[in-house]
Amino acid sequence: MSLSQPLIRFAVPDDDEALSRLDRDTWSYLHAVKPREQPPYRPFFTDRFGPRDHLVAELDGRVVGYIRLGYPTALPATAHVRQIQGLAVADSARGHGLGRTLVRAAVDRAREQGARRITLRVLGHNTPARKLYEAEGFVVEGVLPGEFLLDGAYVDDVLMGQALGPGVWRNAAARDS
Structure with a gap:
């Protein structure tokens, strides 16, 4: 199957149901740390993450993916950092x-916002996602071994990131060399 060129755009309030359905349809312990949501379903958009925090992939008028880009904390000291906090296709x-298109769009958006770093967290057993992020320039910056108990197995929480601008070190080894 060949796909036409996707439209990458900001989410709009009318995308709420389609994004909520996409999250439910793609749910898996491969990437989710919360149990599968049961009815009644909550709105996709929240006070914390609204439409402008999501880039949406649309094909032939249908929402087929999204990426959520936010701040890792509310602290002013991390205002220069953006974090990928959700991805679904x-x-x-x-x-x-x-x-890959959504990750690149998120990195571009972070740069447009003046971010100097972009980070994410990925489950250790999610090999396809880890390979994607590595191919897009993210490096492992830390691992929390056995951080989650998912479906009867302990799973690592892998912290990844990349520098987006000058003056930000990729890691301590680069800084100290």
Whole structure:
């Protein structure tokens, strides 16, 4: 199956139901630390993450993916950092580079916002996501071993990041060399 070129855009309030459905349809312990949501379903957009915190991939007028970009904390000391806090691609659209397109769009958006770093957290057993992030320049900056108990197995929480501008060190080894 060949996909047409996706439209990457900011989410709008009318995307709430489609994004909520996408989250439910793609839910898996491979990437989720919360149990599967049960009805009644909560709105996708919240006070913390609204439409402008999401970039959406749309194909032929249908929402097929999103990436959430936020701040890692509310502290002024981390205002220069953006964090990818969610990524989903519909099963029907996987394998065609949409995840990569969304990650690149998030990195571009972080740069537009003046961020000097972008970070994320990924589950250690999520090999496809880790390979994607590594291919897009993210490096492992830390591992919290066995941080989550998911579906009867202990899973690592892998912290990844990359520098977006001058004067920000990728890691302590680069700084000390």
